[in-house]
Amino acid sequence: MLIFLICWRGFFFGILSICLRPTDESDLIVANDQLTIRSGRFRYIHPWNTLRKIVCDNQKIWLLYFPRGKGVLIPESRMSAEQAQFIQQQLKRK
DSSP, X not given: OHHHHHHTHHHHHHHXXXXXXXXXXXXXXXXXXXXXXXXXXXXXXXXXXGOOEEXXXXXXXXXXXXXXXXXXXXXXXXXXXXXXXXXHHHHHHO
């Protein structure tokens, strides 16, 4: 049982985090070489050369796929038109 809890601790902490704070305010910084997301005291840096796929659904929510199963959900209303165009160009450049 202890091994199970150790292996799945990230999942349980993730669920706990969602229950306690369902939404996080974050800053999206689009630069030439990377996408940076700042949320509170955490900073997540995703280089553009690791971007695998972009999905945009009918509700205007973008999902950016990065390696190791990491994904970033971005509402289109939170991006400028220039940011959206730049992100699309990054995937085409690969």
